[in-house]
Amino acid sequence: MPAVSKIAPLSGFPEYLPADRIVEQHFLDTIREVFELHGFSSIETRSVEPVERLSAQGEDTDKEIYTLARLADTAATSPGENRSREPRLGLHFDLTVPLARYVLEHAGHLNFPFRRYQIQKVWRGERPQEGRYREFTQADVDVIDAGTLSAHFEAEMPIVVADAFVRLPMPDFVIGVNNRKIAEGFYRGLGLTDITGTLRVVDKLDKIGPDAVVQLLTETGASVSQADACLNLARIRTVDESFVDRVWALGVEHPMLEEGLAALAAVVRTVSAVAPGTIVADLKIARGLDYYTGTVYETTLLGYEKWGSFCSGGRYDSLASDGKTTYPGVGISIGVSRLVGLLIGEGLVRASRSTPACVLVARVSESEADRARSLAVATQLRRRGIACEMAPSASKFGKQIRYADRRGIPFVWFPAPGESDAAPNAHDDVRGQAENGGAAAGPQASDEVKDIRSGEQVPADATTWTPPDADLHPRVIPMPA
């Protein structure tokens, strides 16, 4: 392949070295395992949707969409010109728009309520200088029903996420929940009419502070006492159902408020029963202003609140509609790339080694017979589920051990030299042992395996030897902050 221009990383397109990729895989595997334990089916949607469908979510998303063109076409024609009958295509920027389309396209072949998970890359055409990811992986679970969706599904989302996060090597987390009906009912009970405008202002509380929120609310027509009440609602945050009494103590009444409080209390009760200490009712959470209609979720790491939410979602009454049937749903999305990227970047997690291999099978000599012996050992170990690789060459054993050490491979296997072979490295063995603190001396009569961390070397049989459980696969380890 001819060399082209200088290699330079592209900002916003993260890529890992093998050891960090093992960390990422561990997060993805754990999340998938938990999604499946909770009975969600996997789907994968194509990476592209018609641009028209992607941009139907509102003007704000337009600038984030990457559109596709065939190189041959862009060279020959202007961008507006579309030579095929196909709609113009763009890369999806989330997994919700594709889910809506998938549900409509395949509704006749799906069982409702449809419990699906989806772990895929998404793309956003952010300006490179903004330092945001332009390609990243999300892990979503949603329950979609046809017609109506029972409210009890709204408690499932925090339960699934808590079950995943407690298994992961990461700081403690808290899942904040709110219900869109609480703010809306409260504002209506107060006599306010611009619900979305009020929510939008209150949503800025953490950024601009309480005084600015009151100021902005009064500018949009609220009285000072109404603005104060909105602020007081937003400040309620409790780990149990006590938020209900605190809201009533504010003296505002509305049927929608009552409905929202009862719904949120049920979510808090249900989640606390199976995942105590993971949930908090936080009445300032807004999210998805014109999208969510019930419970909403946000998840932060304790001590790392400045990183924002890693896992958000909510209930929506109309994911999609084909004119006859409306599909409501509730879902939550884990921002896997951001989570893993920050944990790795801050040194809060690492993998115990950079390769899946647990064993390096040494080469005794470059003879075809000795190579075959090493391969036979490797084949036997692999059949028994023990990952291994063979040393690339029959260098001195000390060098082969260093090869394993550099990759973090904990064990080196020394096949016994064949009877009829010259076994030129048998003497190197002794030197290798001495150099590396091994106990054995002299040419070996049977296969031996060395734990290169302790230096202990023992006779071993590839049909029976088993590494300690902790060494079988790379471990992913939380690091002290």
Place this chain on the structure above:
Amino acid sequence: MPAVSKIAPLSGFPEYLPADRIVEQHFLDTIREVFELHGFSSIETRSVEPVERLSAQGEDTDKEIYTLARLADTAATSPGENRSREPRLGLHFDLTVPLARYVLEHAGHLNFPFRRYQIQKVWRGERPQEGRYREFTQADVDVIDAGTLSAHFEAEMPIVVADAFVRLPMPDFVIGVNNRKIAEGFYRGLGLTDITGTLRVVDKLDKIGPDAVVQLLTETGASVSQADACLNLARIRTVDESFVDRVWALGVEHPMLEEGLAALAAVVRTVSAVAPGTIVADLKIARGLDYYTGTVYETTLLGYEKWGSFCSGGRYDSLASDGKTTYPGVGISIGVSRLVGLLIGEGLVRASRSTPACVLVARVSESEADRARSLAVATQLRRRGIACEMAPSASKFGKQIRYADRRGIPFVWFPAPGESDAAPNAHDDVRGQAENGGAAAGPQASDEVKDIRSGEQVPADATTWTPPDADLHPRVIPMPA
């Protein structure tokens, strides 16, 4: 979300329903597991590369590249205009170009020989009407070294692939191997000089037949006897090393031919020793005319040869170079999407159910206490690694059982109704049992679990009950052709 235009599938962008996705996941999981058993480290590269790098492989690939543009930019400017300092980006069309760039970019942080696997989507901007995939998943393994790469790695690729394919529910396969040096040395020994041109013609043998090959070769300057010799070489196909004698019997000699025959014989011997019956020396295999320099691979399914190769690759002496160091490699790529797509399309494989859930936990009533009891059972089963979901509502048990049946969930769990609860469905239970052939009658005193296939229903405890191994996860089953 507002409804947009009619939903229509996009040709070339395959998408599966949940049951078929389970088949695809099983293939991907098995391939990954085997790659890791063989000591390959996972990497994922970004989906995009500079167009300049993608198109450096030759003009033929240009038309297959999808380029990206931000929607906001394409609306405002002409395509040639690039408003950022960044190179124009395109989606990768294979995993080799990104690997080459990754190796050059990260060489200082990689251990060589670098054993990597990569399972990712790739995109090709084929015309929709051609019916080819435009988005598909490849699973690649490669060994890359810095400077020189030992020949013995060339035997590893068929061993890895055979180890994966024998574990998969698919028809028998055969991995065809050749060595580029054999044809080149043979042609040179014959006195031919246009090696690539000759290869290109011989490569068409299966398509155009022997007479047309001879015809074309003579048109490009070969004598009839030279053309016949080329044809005779291409027709040699043996399951063991006997191809060596058959080549010598053609009476052509050249040092490069000798080298190629010895190398290919070593590959056949090594692979046959650990994966007997999976490899065949097939001297007509050409592949990657100006790319591969040693062993080349192609894999076909017995009885489905017309589908072509699902797994191909070879040795290349220069994957990449930074001017100082050259990186040779050897690799093989499994076309997972094509393989899975054809097996599913032909009805040769299916999943035993459409959900990971092994158990449906029934709801006894809609009371919060009974819902909590169902959730407690589900939580307990999940902690013990048993995937389950809860029935969406406390409908009649017969209906809940049908819910499980439609999804292929083998077990339905009936929590004992709470002492203080009305348990309004306890009577439905009897009807449900009767309808579904169950043995139990009357309200139950403890939890019970029903195998809905046999109708057998037994008392069970969520802290100890375990399903048969075969039911724990969905199985992926080969179907008779």
